Amino acid sequence: MTNRIDRAFDRLRSANEGALIAFVTAGDPSIEGTPQLIADLASAGADIVELGVPYSDPLADGPTIQDSTQRALDRGTTPDTVFQLVRQARTLTEVPIVLMTAYNIALKYGLDRYAKTCSEYGADGCILTDLPPEGSADWKAAADAAGVSTVFLVAPTSTPDRIALITKYSTGFIYCVSRTGVTGTRQELPTELRDLVTNIRSGTDKPVCVGFGISSADHVKQVVDFADGAVIGSALVSFLHKNRDNSNLADETRSLVSDWKKGTIRD
DSSP: OOOHHHHHHHHHHHHTBOEEEEEEETTSSOSTTHHHHHHHHHHHTOSEEEEEOOOSSOSSOOHHHHHHHHHHHHTTOOHHHHHHHHHHHTTTOOOOEEEEEOHHHHHHHOHHHHHHHHHHHTOOEEEETTOOGGGOHHHHHHHHHHTOEEOOEEOTTOOHHHHHHHHHHOOSOEEEESSSSOOOOOSSOOTTHHHHHHHHHTTOOSOEEEESSOOSHHHHHHHHTTSSEEEEOHHHHHHHHHTTTOTTHHHHHHHHHHHHHHTTBOO
């Protein structure tokens, strides 16, 4: 069963482009503006949008996304709010949407219910950041039945056996964490990142996308030289917050994302 994520990578492969994946937190800078923000990201060139579902104890997130999550929670953003925002976004864009949150959110919601609601409201995949593949059978059964992709994360510390397990169970794409630690912008990419992606790709033909620390078009260009896509989160979240009162925010956001997208065009 294919969904919007699979079709996006098929299109990008045919065009010899890498994927630009943009992360934003649902409900930040505002709840009511999130659907249009998703559409703006898509129109500017984002091939996939990761939408953070706010959680009171965010995992793997650095200060920028932690603060964004707290602002969204303070505004009253809940999982049901996020589903409604996805449904509204679907009236504006067909960009693939991947929900990113902690496993406890889906578990408390009910795994079958969470997966079915994702599908019914228009979310194409989920990243449950603290769900290991070894313990994912119940979620995978629910997600697969609903046609929802499950994206697992590979870290620089992942062993060959663990990488093999993650590549087996991931659907949609594989999220390669560029470095140990938490999210946040960095000036340079790790020198060993290419080898990590090469190791992952040696055992699968599934797309491999790199996140954590990517913050510029140059970073994106470097990444898509050896990977299938690049994820930008903290740099975008920070930009949106700092410019939240700017009357030209939508235009400037599209300009920024368009510049990042240029980095995905392979020579």
